[in-house]
Amino acid sequence: xxxxxxxxxxVPFVKIVVILLVLILVAAYLSFFERKILxxxxxxxxxxxxxxxxxxxxxxxxxxxxxxxxxIPARAxxxxxxxxxxxxxxxxxxxxxxxxxxxxGTFFGLLKQPIAPYLTDVNIGILFLxxxxxxxxxxxxxxxxxxxxxxxxxxxxRSAAQLVSYEVPMGFSVVAVLLMANSLSLVKIVEAQxxxxxxxxxxxxxxxxxxxxxxxxxxxxxPFDLPEAESELVAGFHTEYSGMNFAFYxxxxxxxxxxxxxxxxxxFFGGWLRPFPNVAAxxxxxxxPPFVWFALKVGFFLYCYIWFRGTFPRYRFDQLMALxxxxxxxxxxxxxxxxxxxxxxxxxxx
Amino acid sequence: xxxxxxxxxxxxxxxxxISFGPQHPATHGVLRVQLRLDGERxxxxxxxxxxxxxxxxxxxxxxxxxxxxxxxxxxxxxxxATANQGLVGAVEKxxxxxxxxxxxxxxxxxAELQRIASHIIWLGTHALDIGAxxxxxxTFEEREKILDLFEEYCGARLTLNSxxxxxxPFDLPEGWTERCxxxxxxxxxxxxxxxxxxxKNRIWRLRTVGIGVISIADAVEWGLTGPPLRGSGLRWDIRxxxxxxxxxxxxxxxxxxxxxxxxxxxxxxxxEMRQSVRIIRxxxxxxxxxxxxxxxxxxxxxxxxxxxxxVEGPKGELGYYVVADGSTNPYRLHxxxxxxxxxxxxxxxxxxxxxxxxxAVIGTLDIVLGEIDR
Numbered sequence: 152x153x154x155x156x157x158x159x160x161x162v163p164f165v166k167i168v169v170i171l172l173v174l175i176l177v178a179a180y181l182s183f184f185e186r187k188i189l190x191x192x193x194x195x196x197x198x199x200x201x202x203x204x205x206x207x208x209x210x211x212x213x214x215x216x217x218x219x220x221x222x223i224p225a226r227a228x229x230x231x232x233x234x235x236x237x238x239x240x241x242x243x244x245x246x247x248x249x250x251x252x253x254x255x256g257t258f259f260g261l262l263k264q265p266i267a268p269y270l271t272d273v274n275i276g277i278l279f280l281x282x283x284x285x286x287x288x289x290x291x292x293x294x295x296x297x298x299x300x301x302x303x304x305x306x307x308x309r310s311a312a313q314l315v316s317y318e319v320p321m322g323f324s325v326v327a328v329l330l331m332a333n334s335l336s337l338v339k340i341v342e343a344q345x346x347x348x349x350x351x352x353x354x355x356x357x358x359x360x361x362x363x364x365x366x367x368x369x370x371x372x373x374p375f376d377l378p379e380a381e382s383e384l385v386a387g388f389h390t391e392y393s394g395m396n397f398a399f400y401x402x403x404x405x406x407x408x409x410x411x412x413x414x415x416x417x418x419f420f421g422g423w424l425r426p427f428p429n430v431a432a433x434x435x436x437x438x439x440p441p442f443v444w445f446a447l448k449v450g451f452f453l454y455c456y457i458w459f460r461g462t463f464p465r466y467r468f469d470q471l472m473a474l475x476x477x478x479x480x481x482x483x484x485x486x487x488x489x490x491x492x493x494x495x496x497x498x499x500x501x
Numbered sequence: 502x503x504x505x506x507x508x509x510x511x512x513x514x515x516x517x518x519i520s521f522g523p524q525h526p527a528t529h530g531v532l533r534v535q536l537r538l539d540g541e542r543x544x545x546x547x548x549x550x551x552x553x554x555x556x557x558x559x560x561x562x563x564x565x566x567x568x569x570x571x572x573x574x575x576x577x578x579x580x581x582a583t584a585n586q587g588l589v590g591a592v593e594k595x596x597x598x599x600x601x602x603x604x605x606x607x608x609x610x611x612a613e614l615q616r617i618a619s620h621i622i623w624l625g626t627h628a629l630d631i632g633a634x635x636x637x638x639x640t641f642e643e644r645e646k647i648l649d650l651f652e653e654y655c656g657a658r659l660t661l662n663s664x665x666x667x668x669x670p671f672d673l674p675e676g677w678t679e680r681c682x683x684x685x686x687x688x689x690x691x692x693x694x695x696x697x698x699x700x701k702n703r704i705w706r707l708r709t710v711g712i713g714v715i716s717i718a719d720a721v722e723w724g725l726t727g728p729p730l731r732g733s734g735l736r737w738d739i740r741x742x743x744x745x746x747x748x749x750x751x752x753x754x755x756x757x758x759x760x761x762x763x764x765x766x767x768x769x770x771x772x773e774m775r776q777s778v779r780i781i782r783x784x785x786x787x788x789x790x791x792x793x794x795x796x797x798x799x800x801x802x803x804x805x806x807x808x809x810x811x812v813e814g815p816k817g818e819l820g821y822y823v824v825a826d827g828s829t830n831p832y833r834l835h836x837x838x839x840x841x842x843x844x845x846x847x848x849x850x851x852x853x854x855x856x857x858x859x860x861a862v863i864g865t866l867d868i869v870l871g872e873i874d875r
Binding site for chain 2: 189192193194195301302305309373374376377460461462463464465466467468469470
């Protein structure tokens with residue numbers, strides 16, 4: 152790639168557009184699959200009206216939300232009220248710039264030179280990811296506060312407390328992976344799992360569990376869906392939002408689910424790697440392209456999200472906080488110690 | 502009663518007034534609770550009612566005795582059969598009419614089916630309020646079957662109008678008993694299925710154990726009846742203490758709780774469904790032949806006087822107090838609504854708890870605004 156214009160402008164631009172489009176489509180269709188899967192779990196049929204068999208439902212929903220009037224409550228703080236959803240959705244989309252979907256490749260020989268399908272591989276990818284995604288909480292708090300509605304405010308406050316508390320054990324479980332991989336780059340972490348010959352899920356199953364559980368809490372999903380607990384707070388922080396503003400919150404929630412699933416996959420389940428990447432006997436699995444492996448794993452975690460929603464009741468706010476601070480945090484700390492000792496004694500990558 | 506340690510206010514905190522309802526997804530209709538909150542902690546909760554007031558008791562005075570029955574359907578619209586049963590019972594008591602045995606047995610079956618249907622709605626919505634979505638759909642599948650049985654019997658699914666002074670308007674249609682038996686035979690397995698989803702669920706227990714506790718003495722003081730009273734441990738059930746219809750010929754138990762919390766009330770209602778199945782099965786086995794209507798005059802004209810008669814509704818004691826002036830209409834017909842009286846204990850039950858517990862307690866009281874506002 153001799154021409155710097157192509158290398159630094161055209162290629163990243165194309166990648167950004169493709170990633171954004173795919174991500175938004177995935178998030179939209181995730182809502183469709185959620186409704187369908189939940190429906191079948193609950194002896195219902197789910198959306199099946201929009202041709203064919205409901206497959207265009209997300210598109211129809213998006214169109215509907217797009218043309219709906221944006222109602223701003225009379226005493227709302229206008230600027231902040233309008234900024235809320237934007238602050239929420241931007242981090243949710245931006246974090247995808249560092250998530251590696253697949254290794255560098257030539258797309259089945261279509262390209263002359265291998266090209267990385269992900270946008271970029273920052274050497275502090277994980278830090279970037281944690282930092283950017285925690286900005287999203289401002290969208291929730293500000294939106295809840297600016298709506299000038301007590302239910303929204305309570306939803307916003309709940310999520311502020313919840314997101315901040317759950318980021319701590321989440322961070323510690325990520326550190327466990329960093330110790331094993333000896334790198335902050337997400338691509339390097341996947342490659343380290345290839346070199347180690349084992350997904351980090353096996354040595355770090357406690358960390359993996361805590362990460363995903365905290366991820367469910369971070370995305371405000373059942374059983375931790377208190378900020379928008381319908382039966383308590385009407386709709387929580389987005390009670391007063393309508394039209395595209397609501398759609399942004401909605402989309403951000405689903406995009407965040409995809410992010411958490413993707414990061415869980417990358418950190419603990421070998422990203423694009425096949426199971427037991429170094430066992431030659433399983434080499435026949437390589438016919439499945441790496442991207443498909445990645446998508447399958449992400450899909451599994453997304454299914455778990457929906458599964459939880461179909462199964463669990465909701466925690467109470469104080470119980471949720473107790474779980475975060477009194478269970479997850481100590482367990483993740485002890486786990487960090489154990490992993491650290493393990494890396495020290497057995498010897499991780501140097 | 503509630504958590505005393507939670508009653509200490511935070512220093513420098515201000516209370517927030519919030520109007521919970523009447524358009525709120527979890528207040529089961531148009532209940533409004535005026536809340537005073539300290540953070541998420543409830544300092545005070547005052548139910549505000551009247552949004553569904555239709556003047557039913559005044560309407561009763563305008564109607565003939567049989568004509569008042571359809572209005573009772575609309576009191577507790579999730580349990581029409583027991584509401585019918587109470588009113589016809591009261592008038593029969595005044596007139597000294599004995600219902601033919603077949604009619605009494607069919608009434609008991611309808612009432613017990615209604616009790617199951619009502620508990621099913623309670624379970625589905627209670628679980629939904631606490632955040633478990635799926636039980637709502639599983640339970641409503643069974644409720645549909647009960648409504649089918651009702652429809653087959655009297656044509657209506659919800660507002661049954663299924664009883665008359667002196668007996669029943671119709672005999673059972675052909676094949677009804679077999680279909681009813683098929684239904685109750687498969688129901689216990691379904692109840693066990695719902696229990697598998699909830700009873701031992703850690704989150705469910707966290708949300709219900711120790712929430713909204715009320716002692717026997719307090720429950721009696723507040724006049725609680727039905728599962729909220731039995732959940733505290735008092736073995737009080739109108740079907741046993743003042744048997745009506747032929748409940749004295751039926752063998753069944755009254756489940757009670759120990760701690761008087763939301764979880765015990767949940768267990769009590771689950772067991773009541775099983776007991777109702779037991780009652781229906783015995784009724785089907787012993788269903789006598791004969792007429793379904795006693796010899797009563799075409800125009801119901803109870804003698805001058807008054808009577809109080811109550812039945813064990815799904816939600817508690819449902820009583821009717823009739824004052825007759827010798828004409829065809831009641832001079833006064835007062836309803837002792839179970840939900841209204843149970844709801845009075847709400848502030849006592851939730852004080853010091855969190856907002857999320859308010860939802861659980863409203864659910865566990867199992868209120869229907871149609872009966873509260875009348």
